Amino acid sequence: xxxxxxxSYDSKADMLERSRAFWNPDKTDFWQDAGIDLVIDRREGYxxxxxxxxxxxxxxxxxxxxxxxxxxxxxxxxxxxxxxxxDMGNHHFPSLARTALAxxxxxTCAPNMRRVIYGAAGGEAIDIxxxxxxxxxxxxxxxxxxxxYHGHTGLAVGTGDDRFSKLFLADHPEEFINVxxxxxxAMEDALKGRDxxxxxIESIPAxxxxxxxxxxxxxxxxxxxxxxxxxxxxxxxQTGLMRTGEMWCISKSGVEPDIMVIGKGISGGMYPLxxxxxxxxxxAWLKEDGFGHITTVGGSxxxxxxxxxxxxxxxxxxxxSMVHYMAERFQQGLRQIxxxxxxxxxxxxQDGVVIGLEFNHPTGAKIVMKHLYAHGIWAIFSTxxxxxxxxxxxxxxxxxxxxxxxxxxxxxxxxxxxEWKSMSRQAVTA
Amino acid sequence: xxxxxxxxxxxxxxxxxxxxxxRAHWAAxxxxxxxxxxxxxxxxxxxxxxxxxxxxxxxxAVAETGMGVVEHKVLKNRMLSRGLWDHxxxxxxxxxxxxxxxxxxxxxxxxxxxFALTPVTNPVATVxxxxxxxxxxxxxxxxxxxxxxxxxxxxxxxxxxxxxxxAGAPDGCIQIVEEPSIPLIEALMTDPTTDVVVATxxxxxxxxxxxxxxxxLGVGPGNVPSFVDATADIAAAARHIIDSKSFDxxxxxxxxxxxxxxxxxxxxxxxxxxKHGGHIVDASxxxxxxxxxxxxxxxxxxxxxxxxxxLAEAAQLKVPANTRVLIAPFSLVVxxxxxxxEKLFPLLGLxxxxxxxxxxxxxxAMLRITGAxxxxxxxxxxxxxxxxxxxAVKVLRVSVNxxxxxxxxxxLTNLSPTMTIGTGFYGRSSVGENLEPRHLINLMRVxxxxxxxxxxxxxxxxxxxxxxxxxxxxxxxxxxAPAAPETDLLREEIRKVILEELKELTRQ
Numbered sequence: 045x046x047x048x049x050x051x052s053y054d055s056k057a058d059m060l061e062r063s064r065a066f067w068n069p070d071k072t073d074f075w076q077d078a079g080i081d082l083v084i085d086r087r088e089g090y091x092x093x094x095x096x097x098x099x100x101x102x103x104x105x106x107x108x109x110x111x112x113x114x115x116x117x118x119x120x121x122x123x124x125x126x127x128x129x130x131d132m133g134n135h136h137f138p139s140l141a142r143t144a145l146a147x148x149x150x151x152t153c154a155p156n157m158r159r160v161i162y163g164a165a166g167g168e169a170i171d172i173x174x175x176x177x178x179x180x181x182x183x184x185x186x187x188x189x190x191x192x193y194h195g196h197t198g199l200a201v202g203t204g205d206d207r208f209s210k211l212f213l214a215d216h217p218e219e220f221i222n223v224x225x226x227x228x229x230a231m232e233d234a235l236k237g238r239d240x241x242x243x244x245i246e247s248i249p250a251x252x253x254x255x256x257x258x259x260x261x262x263x264x265x266x267x268x269x270x271x272x273x274x275x276x277x278x279x280x281x282q283t284g285l286m287r288t289g290e291m292w293c294i295s296k297s298g299v300e301p302d303i304m305v306i307g308k309g310i311s312g313g314m315y316p317l318x319x320x321x322x323x324x325x326x327x328a329w330l331k332e333d334g335f336g337h338i339t340t341v342g343g344s345x346x347x348x349x350x351x352x353x354x355x356x357x358x359x360x361x362x363x364x365s366m367v368h369y370m371a372e373r374f375q376q377g378l379r380q381i382x383x384x385x386x387x388x389x390x391x392x393x394q395d396g397v398v399i400g401l402e403f404n405h406p407t408g409a410k411i412v413m414k415h416l417y418a419h420g421i422w423a424i425f426s427t428x429x430x431x432x433x434x435x436x437x438x439x440x441x442x443x444x445x446x447x448x449x450x451x452x453x454x455x456x457x458x459x460x461x462x463e464w465k466s467m468s469r470q471a472v473t474a
Numbered sequence: 475x476x477x478x479x480x481x482x483x484x485x486x487x488x489x490x491x492x493x494x495x496x497r498a499h500w501a502a503x504x505x506x507x508x509x510x511x512x513x514x515x516x517x518x519x520x521x522x523x524x525x526x527x528x529x530x531x532x533x534x535a536v537a538e539t540g541m542g543v544v545e546h547k548v549l550k551n552r553m554l555s556r557g558l559w560d561h562x563x564x565x566x567x568x569x570x571x572x573x574x575x576x577x578x579x580x581x582x583x584x585x586x587x588x589f590a591l592t593p594v595t596n597p598v599a600t601v602x603x604x605x606x607x608x609x610x611x612x613x614x615x616x617x618x619x620x621x622x623x624x625x626x627x628x629x630x631x632x633x634x635x636x637x638x639x640x641a642g643a644p645d646g647c648i649q650i651v652e653e654p655s656i657p658l659i660e661a662l663m664t665d666p667t668t669d670v671v672v673a674t675x676x677x678x679x680x681x682x683x684x685x686x687x688x689x690x691l692g693v694g695p696g697n698v699p700s701f702v703d704a705t706a707d708i709a710a711a712a713r714h715i716i717d718s719k720s721f722d723x724x725x726x727x728x729x730x731x732x733x734x735x736x737x738x739x740x741x742x743x744x745x746x747x748x749k750h751g752g753h754i755v756d757a758s759x760x761x762x763x764x765x766x767x768x769x770x771x772x773x774x775x776x777x778x779x780x781x782x783x784x785l786a787e788a789a790q791l792k793v794p795a796n797t798r799v800l801i802a803p804f805s806l807v808v809x810x811x812x813x814x815x816e817k818l819f820p821l822l823g824l825x826x827x828x829x830x831x832x833x834x835x836x837x838x839a840m841l842r843i844t845g846a847x848x849x850x851x852x853x854x855x856x857x858x859x860x861x862x863x864x865x866a867v868k869v870l871r872v873s874v875n876x877x878x879x880x881x882x883x884x885x886l887t888n889l890s891p892t893m894t895i896g897t898g899f900y901g902r903s904s905v906g907e908n909l910e911p912r913h914l915i916n917l918m919r920v921x922x923x924x925x926x927x928x929x930x931x932x933x934x935x936x937x938x939x940x941x942x943x944x945x946x947x948x949x950x951x952x953x954x955a956p957a958a959p960e961t962d963l964l965r966e967e968i969r970k971v972i973l974e975e976l977k978e979l980t981r982q
Contacts, residue, residue, distance in 0.1 A: 118489045360490065362497040365646045369500040442496065443503045 046095060056095045059083055079414040082422065087114035090438050090445065092422060101449055103416075103423040103437050107250060108282050111309040111439055112357055119312040119350055126349040133345035135338060141345035145352050149321060152291050152355065154300040159327045161320040162343025166281045166307030167195025169318035170244070172337055173303045174199045176322060177242030177275045179329045179336075180302075185240040187231070187274075190222045191428040193251035194244060194279055194305075203244055205251075205428055225255060228264040235272040242275035242303065243268075247293035250282040253409075253432025254393045254400030262297040269302075275326065276300075281307040281318075286358040286439050288396035289367045296395075302326055312354045317347035358439070367439050370446050371396045374437065377450035381457055388461045391432075399435040400426065403460070409433035411463055415456035421449060485657030491616075494649045495667040498587040498614035501647040502669075505612045506584050507939045510568040512642055517559055517609055519641035520634055524555030524602050527633055531598040534626040539594050541779025546722035550599040553885055554893060558606050561891050567611045567911050570938060577922035577930040581938055582915045586669035588615040589662055591683070593675045595725040595779065595818065596893055597623035598630050600674055603893040603909075605634050605648055611914040613669075614644075618651040618659055620675065628652050663688065670914065674894045684902070691913060693894055694901035696727035697816040697845025698878050699837035701863060702735045702743055703830055703854040710875065711853035712746030715822070718877025720751070720798040724820045725779040727895060728849050728882040731816055732807070732823035734836045740826045744801075751798030753782070754824070755791065760813075763789045763802050767821060768812035778818040785819055807839035814843055830859055834866045841868040847901025849873065849882035868900045870907070884908055 046053045053059040060083070063072045075082065082100070086093040090113050092100045105111060112119065126141075133139050146160035161176070163169040174186055188194065188203040195201065201209050202220040209215040221240070223230040234240065243265055248254050269276045278301035283293035285306075290296050292304065303326055307318040322330075329336045357363065375394055378401070382389045391402030403409055409425035412433050416423050426432040437449060532547035571580040588608050592600040601617055608615035619627030631650035638648055651658065659679070663671050663686040673683035673692035680692035702711050719730050735743050744754055755763055766789040767774055777788060782800050786793040793800070803824040807814045813823040827833040837850060850869045854860050864872045871889060873881030884891035890908040898906025905913055922930050 121484075360493060362490075362493040362646070365497050366500050368645070369504065440493075440496070443500060 056081075056083060059095065078410065080417050082417070089113040089115075090441065098420075100417070100420055100422040101445070101452070103421055103435055103449060105436050105438060106313070107308050108285065108287055108436060109308040109311060110313045111285055111287060112312060112354065113438055113440055114313060116312060116314075116357075118357060119314045119353055122353040123314050123346060123350050126346050130345045130349065132341065132347075133343075135340055135343070139343070139345055139348075141348035141352075142343045145319075145348040145355075148352055148355055149306075149319060152359065153304060153321050154295065156300050156302075156323045157304065157321045158324045159322050159330060161322065161330070161337065162348075163307075163318040163320065163339055164316045164341040164344070164347075165195070165197070166305070166318050167197030167200045168339065168342060169281075169305045169307055169320050170194045170200035170203070170279065171197050172320045173244070173277050173305050174203070174242070175337060176303060176320065176326050176329065177277060180275060180326045181241040181273070183239050183241040183274075184219050185221060186219065186242055186244055187221045187223060187234045187240050188244045189225045189246075189249060189252070191225070191252040192222065192244075192246065192249060193428065194246070207428065225249060225252070226258045226261050228261065228268065231265055232268050232272075235268050235274055238272050238274075240272065240274045242277045244277040244279060246279040246281070247283045247297070248288075248393075248395055248398055250398075250434065251426055251428050253402070253426035253429040254395075254398055254434065255429075256393050256395060257297070262294070262299050266299045266301075275302040277303040277305065279305045281305060282436075283395075283398055285309040285354065286363055286367055286396075287398050287436075289364060289371060290396075291359060293395065293398070309358075310351045310354055311347060312350045315344065315347040315350045316341065317343065317351050319343075319351070363439060366441075367396055369443075370437070370439075370441050373443065373446050374399060374450070377446070378453075381450070381454045384454075385457060385461045388464055389457055393432070397437045397439060399437070401433040401435050401457075403431055403433070403464075405464055405467075406431060408460070408464065412457060412460040415459040415463070416453065418459075419452045419456045421452050421456065485655060485661055487651075487653055487655075487658050488661045491651055491658055491662050492665055492667070494616050494651070495587055495589070495662065495665055497646040498616050498649060499667050501644040502584065502586045502612075502614035504644040505614060505647055506586075508568070508612055509937065510566055513568050513610065513612060514563070516638050516641045516643045517563070517606065520606065520609060520637045521555050521559035523637035524606070524630075524634060525552055527630070528552045528555065531626055531630050534629070535597050535623060538626050539597065539623050539779065541595060542722040542725050543781075547599065550596065550722070550893075551602060553891060554599045554602040555606065557885070558603065558891055562610055562911060565610075565911065567915055570933060570936075571917075572933055574930060577924070577928075579920040579933055581918040581920070582611070583918045584612040585689075585914050585916070586613060587667055588613050588914065589665075589668040589671045589688075590615055590617045591659065591671070591673045591675050591679055592617060592619050592623075592627060594620035594622035595727075596722075597627050600893040601627050601630050602634070604672060604674075605631065607909070607911050607914055608648070609638060609643065610911040613914055614647040614649075616649045616651065616662070616668075618654045618662065621654050624652065624654060660686075663690075672894065672909070672914075680903075684904075689904075691894070691896075691903075691905050691909060693903050693905070693909070694847055694897040695816055695844055696729075696731070696848035696895065697814075697840050697843060698728060698731045698849055698851060698882075699840045699867065700730040700733050700851040700853070700878060701833045701837055702733060702739065703833060703852070703856065703859050704736045704738045705855040705859070706739065706853040707855070707875070708739055708742050708853075709746050712743055712752070713750050714853070714875070714877040716747060716750040716752050716799050718879040718881070719822050720782070720820050721877070721879045723779045723781055724799075724879075725818050726879045726883065727816075728879050729818070730822060730851065730878050731845075732814060732825055732836075732840060733801070734825045734827055734833045736830065736833060737826050737828050744824075747799075747801060751782075751796055752801050752822070753786070753793045753797040753799070755800060755802045757803065759789075759791060760802050760804065762791065763800070763821070764812055766790060767819075771810070771812050773812070773815065773817060773819075780819055782820045785821055807836045807843070809843050814840055816844055830862075834863055837863065837867045841900075845869070845901075847897030847899070847903060847906070848895055849878060851876070851878035851881060870896065870898045870900065882908075 083095040085095045193204040278294040304321045311317045393400035407430040528551035590604040635648035671683040671690040683690040683692040782797045799820045801822045846868045851873045880886045892908035894909035896905035897903040
């Protein structure tokens, strides 16, 4: 009997059965088939516990949502204190907390940034960014990368891979142009018709397995945007909030975006929130018709207060210093593992604690994910490139926990290597 | 004023401060792998930077705390920067040590993260001291200054940190708690990331350090008896006592508290004390001193580190303008006598005793009141008396025929130069010596089978932390390149300058 007070289940099997019956049968089965029988129960810091009581170290963090750890005590205290006075607020009126977070956020961004528009989730924020770009440039087209993913909402889903848009007949190839990553010629071809409102680009594409932009690529895109009078929209949902050792990854390339999208981590994993930071030029509709985008839940005042705390924590000099140390430790440790399995573990993509591990098999990351899970680590494969494992540790790790993660990773990669070898042998004999 | 009443479970700043410890922990992990060459380079730079700021921080410390004497603080700041590094530069707390005979290899292992509490009385000198010790031993350090000196200490720590990092120290190895408070300090002392608490300050802070559950090096208060026996060079004794008692307006814990003098030479000593600026308070005025400087029997905290003239004014006494120390005679060393307690201002008690035995007893009585394990001084030419005094009085250092302020602190004796005087078991402390770098490391020992038939290995040229053979040959452990003669000369020169200044100051 699993009695959680609010609800109870007879067993894990009972829970999974009811999950199929009342919630999402395919998603429930997907993980069971992948060898990941995880039903997250207790959670604390960078640890998760499965219903069965097994502890896992979270190196997925739901895309950086749990950047500061699960149930971070400072965020719990902040939310509890905020609830003594605030609730979600009323989106119609000037708001205390929304204004305060906006001011704090703008201070962390490039000097051209002016205002903040709120949403409840990353997808909504992308929609807002696209709407803003369209209003600003009075053009419909949005350029994004092949194998991109920016969310599942109405407009966002159109910018991403067919994997997400076709299911609901939401692909609009005439409005959403995809170009290959790291290819400035293709980008220029897409922009030179001067009919594109904005280029939407993750500073490091997450769902594609964190391929790193080639030196000069992001700056080149920005230059083309200026040349063809289009807007640069930086998606910092997974790369922001100090995960690359700076508050915003895009700032490391010196690019000043016109619009920046923030999600996941800004919620602290505590209260849903997403933000779109815009330049003066892109603020036009906020002056023309402030009711242009309305969201009851987006920018809830409780979320904004948590978001301010998240921003303050991420901005501490202590955190920046620690991220640099842990990035170096991961780099050294992963290289040492790579030296043992050079033909299997073929690539390390890393910027801070945004890390992709590349394996020599079309679904290599799924094999590694399974063995990591068996060895106490939860990390997820890249949906749009399953050769690559998304390896996303938190930014408040201790040296001891980094070492433990690396130890477990080494064993799991070794086990996955053995499985890959036996698969290759079977393939040869078959 | 906040519109919302916040219910706080942690003291303000605790989460942020815990994060400082975490950052320090990362820095310590990196620092522990540094070799001696890198450590020496860092200390050369830090000692230089600290010395260069000695005057500025002496002025700022006096301005912020209202205590002490600028020129004396300059001296202390130099002593605890350049002087300290000169003292320890040839010592090695980093490299492997090889004992071929014992077949034991020793590897120094730093404590990790030091949480250091520094006092209001000697703010910057103590910050210098603890930071330098931490760097010599490859430890990270988080300094929590006394709130009364937090600005100057924060500035000094930032300066030291900048100098260290510029010279290659790991980022975050020196940090400061900018807004210290008692609940915050408690939280940091008990934090599991703190590897050792080094506490200098009031008794309450030191006791709290030992209660923290973490390893602690804390030291108790002093209450220094200075015994002048009949064999002493009375003129020299008087000069040493006045110089020492007036040094930095008597805010070192090593400053003399009570002079105990044999009756036979007492009048002569009083004359000599007067000659050097001692003002012997008239018997009829002693009660006035007790009343004004020790209301309800307790030392007035607002007078700590004030000059003799300010004390006289507070006690409504008329004294000559050249008075450097007030001296109040009393007869019985007992707990209810305020003059028999530690006095952090230039007021000295004076007790006449009939003979040596009674003098030793009086000194013992002082240490029963407070200051056990700390320090005492004696002015005598009798080896027998000096040894008997050392055996009988419950202290762990006795400075002989020298001022105790700088004597027990290691500047005028060959004790280790320190701002932290270990009070040992008598003083409920885990360290009985002047705090030294070696107290902040452990030695990891690799021990071989003692059987003579089992050979010991050759560790020469091997570097800890390096598993693969190095491409280029590396220096042998322990045997370091001797310092260039020019450097030696320069350091000798600086040592001389400091000694000269010391003499100058103690002569005035």
